[in-house]
Amino acid sequence: MKDKLIYFLELTGMTWFVPVVRMLAGEAPLKQAQLLVQMIGLPLLAMLIFLMLWHIGAAKVITSLGQVPGPTQVWEQSMVLLDEHRAERERERQFYERQELRNAERLAADPDAEVRIRPFTGRDTFIDQVQTSLKTVFVGFLLASLIAIPIGIVSGLSQNLYSAINPLIQILKPISPLAWLPIVTMVVSALYVTEDPMFSRSFVTSAIVVMLCSLWPTLINTAVGVSSIDRDLINVGRVLRLNYLTTVLKIVIPSSIPMIFTGLRISLGIGWMVLIAAEMLSQNPGLGKFVWDEFQNGSSTSLSRIMVAVLVIGGLGFVLDRIMLTLQKVFSYDKTAIIR
Amino acid sequence: MDAYLNLDHVSIDFPTANGAFRALDNVNLKINKGEFVSIIGHSGCGKSTVMNIVGGLYQATEGGVVLQGKEVNEPGPDRAIVFQNHALFPWLTCYQNVELAVKSVSGHRRNRKQIREWVEHNLELVHMMHAKDKLPSEISGGMKQRVGIARALSMEPKVLLMDEPFGALDALTRAHLQDSLMEIQSELNNTVIMITHDVDEAVLLSDKIVMMTNGPAATIGEILEVNLPRPRKRLELADDQQYNHYRSEVIHFLHERHARKVA
Ligand SMILES: Nc1ncnc2c1ncn2[C@@H]1O[C@H](COP(=O)(O)OP(=O)(O)OP(=O)(O)O)[C@@H](O)[C@H]1O
Ligand SMILES: [Mg+2]
Numbered sequence: 001m002k003d004k005l006i007y008f009l010e011l012t013g014m015t016w017f018v019p020v021v022r023m024l025a026g027e028a029p030l031k032q033a034q035l036l037v038q039m040i041g042l043p044l045l046a047m048l049i050f051l052m053l054w055h056i057g058a059a060k061v062i063t064s065l066g067q068v069p070g071p072t073q074v075w076e077q078s079m080v081l082l083d084e085h086r087a088e089r090e091r092e093r094q095f096y097e098r099q100e101l102r103n104a105e106r107l108a109a110d111p112d113a114e115v116r117i118r119p120f121t122g123r124d125t126f127i128d129q130v131q132t133s134l135k136t137v138f139v140g141f142l143l144a145s146l147i148a149i150p151i152g153i154v155s156g157l158s159q160n161l162y163s164a165i166n167p168l169i170q171i172l173k174p175i176s177p178l179a180w181l182p183i184v185t186m187v188v189s190a191l192y193v194t195e196d197p198m199f200s201r202s203f204v205t206s207a208i209v210v211m212l213c214s215l216w217p218t219l220i221n222t223a224v225g226v227s228s229i230d231r232d233l234i235n236v237g238r239v240l241r242l243n244y245l246t247t248v249l250k251i252v253i254p255s256s257i258p259m260i261f262t263g264l265r266i267s268l269g270i271g272w273m274v275l276i277a278a279e280m281l282s283q284n285p286g287l288g289k290f291v292w293d294e295f296q297n298g299s300s301t302s303l304s305r306i307m308v309a310v311l312v313i314g315g316l317g318f319v320l321d322r323i324m325l326t327l328q329k330v331f332s333y334d335k336t337a338i339i340r
Numbered sequence: 341m342d343a344y345l346n347l348d349h350v351s352i353d354f355p356t357a358n359g360a361f362r363a364l365d366n367v368n369l370k371i372n373k374g375e376f377v378s379i380i381g382h383s384g385c386g387k388s389t390v391m392n393i394v395g396g397l398y399q400a401t402e403g404g405v406v407l408q409g410k411e412v413n414e415p416g417p418d419r420a421i422v423f424q425n426h427a428l429f430p431w432l433t434c435y436q437n438v439e440l441a442v443k444s445v446s447g448h449r450r451n452r453k454q455i456r457e458w459v460e461h462n463l464e465l466v467h468m469m470h471a472k473d474k475l476p477s478e479i480s481g482g483m484k485q486r487v488g489i490a491r492a493l494s495m496e497p498k499v500l501l502m503d504e505p506f507g508a509l510d511a512l513t514r515a516h517l518q519d520s521l522m523e524i525q526s527e528l529n530n531t532v533i534m535i536t537h538d539v540d541e542a543v544l545l546s547d548k549i550v551m552m553t554n555g556p557a558a559t560i561g562e563i564l565e566v567n568l569p570r571p572r573k574r575l576e577l578a579d580d581q582q583y584n585h586y587r588s589e590v591i592h593f594l595h596e597r598h599a600r601k602v603a
Binding site: 230232233235236238239240241242246250251254255257333 | 431
């Protein structure tokens with residue numbers, strides 16, 4: 001039980017709790033306490049010092065929107081944002097309730113009456129924006145991975161193909177998302193013309209920009225991982241006369257999984273950074289747009305609200321990275337390798 | 341009557357920055373069915389190259405390899421290879437490593453039960469059933485080599501190729517594995533080509549010892565027939581005159597007639 005729990009905590013990167021578990025299990029309590037201080041105490045202390053410096057520093061800067069908010073104001077605003085979200089949800093619920101009530105009344109009066117439910121068109125709350133952002137980055141990242149991993153594998157296996165596409169990769173890789181955005185916007189509005197679009201155009205644009213920027217780390221890492229497979233393992237495959245597909249599935253992919261995931265992790269990190277910039281400019285609902293709108297809005301609480309968004313962006317980026325790390329550990333054969 | 345395995349005027353050139361490098365020149369070797377042949381020679385003389393040509397991993401520039409009357413020039417399970425550093429798939433357990441080989445070589449003519457039995461039979465042969473569900477990273481070097489041998493045997497090869505199979509092991513482990521190999525050999529009577537650096541190993545295990553001259557353009561210097569009765573016991577052989585005679589033959593070849601010019 002204890003070992004399973006510890007394994008799970010280590011797998012998910014929540015190593016901070018390992019000493020707590022060990023201590024509760026009565027395992028060398030003094031040593032565990034020391035570890036605890038080191039693993040939780042010190043980061044906590046650093047966090048407190050950071051909050052203090054922020055508090056003191058913020059009070060000294062006066063902008064056109066008033067004083068730069070300190071930790072307390074930001075905390076208050078985050079509560080306000082949550083309340084706004086709840087209020088909006090409540091309005092939505094009431095909106096539908098009213099409609100149903102009205103429809104029921106009409107049906108009672110005249111069973112043949114035509115009834116419709118009109119959709120709720122409230123404004124996006126902060127939480128909605130976060131969800132949109134996560135969805136966009138996920139779609140962009142998924143597209144990028146679906147393209148990058150196969151190309152990476154094939155070009156890792158063929159020296160010729162790799163030489164052919166390497167210059168292209170090197171040129172496309174450093175292009176900033178802001179440079180892609182106008183092109184992607186134009187191309188999407190030219191090609192993505194449907195009567196009833198499943199996704200909004202701005203969503204498609206942002207997702208594609210995310211994809212374009214997060215392709216490269218996965219592609220390059222996959223190719224490097226594949227081309228550095230132990231020759232002997234490939235030779236075993238040749239002796240067994242495995243065909244190309246079987247070789248890829250049984251030998252190439254398992255042995256390059258760690259490198260593929262390293263690439264995926266970097267890609268997701270880049271994708272998340274790029275997304276905020278893309279949303280700001282493409283006006284795709286999301287965290288980037290939230291920040292931009294608040295900036296344009298310029299009320300006295302705007303700066304606090306922007307800071308909430310900034311902290312949420314950081315926090316979610318961290319969580320996404322942790323998820324990738326956990327997946328990497330789950331899928332890699334070498335579970336003992338410590339991957340940071 | 342042609343030999344079971346015939347290396348016929350095999351030469352190989354490797355392309356290098358300053359022209360072709362002739363690693364092997366005119367290697368001729370005939371091996372009979374069920375024979376255990378060792379190849380011995382100084383480092384870099386081309387032993388692995390010979391084996392890779394037989395295994396089909398390299399192509400001879402001139403000449404060729406004929407197995408049972410058919411020329412071979414690509415790798416295949418009829419010439420199973422035991423690699424020096426085991427080459428087990430690190431993400432598969434011992435059982436799964438052997439199973440992958442069995443499934444891809446004889447999966448079409450064995451049902452699931454037969455596959456399992458055959459995998460387990462081969463693991464038993466090398467005494468590795470107790471660790472069948474362990475990953476290669478969880479077992480010792482000697483055990484890994486045993487599993488590598490089990491995997492090669494499970495392909496039911498016509499020729500078993502071993503490139504310094506025990507080279508990376510300590511002396512005691514090596515002796516254990518040599519004994520196991522002799523035991524397996526007495527049961528299966530495979531045709532084996534083994535590369536080795538170890539004179540005792542060569543004499544103890546082989547029917548024939550092939551001694552190679554130094555490269556470049558290495559070739560076979562001498563072939564020594566080892567006519568010691570089987571089963572051979574290392575303890576009894578230690579003081580055996582015939583055994584020590586064979587030993588000194590090999591040592592003289594390596595260190596007198598074909599001593600390496602540069603260390
Ligand atoms: N793929 C290759 N390309 C170029 N040269 C090669 C290649 N493989 C081997 N050689 C050269 O051929 C010669 C023989 O190499 P080989 O690996 O067969 O030696 P070996 O006898 O197995 O040595 P060792 O005992 O150290 O394993 C060496 O000089 C080596 O540099
Ligand atoms: Mg070698």
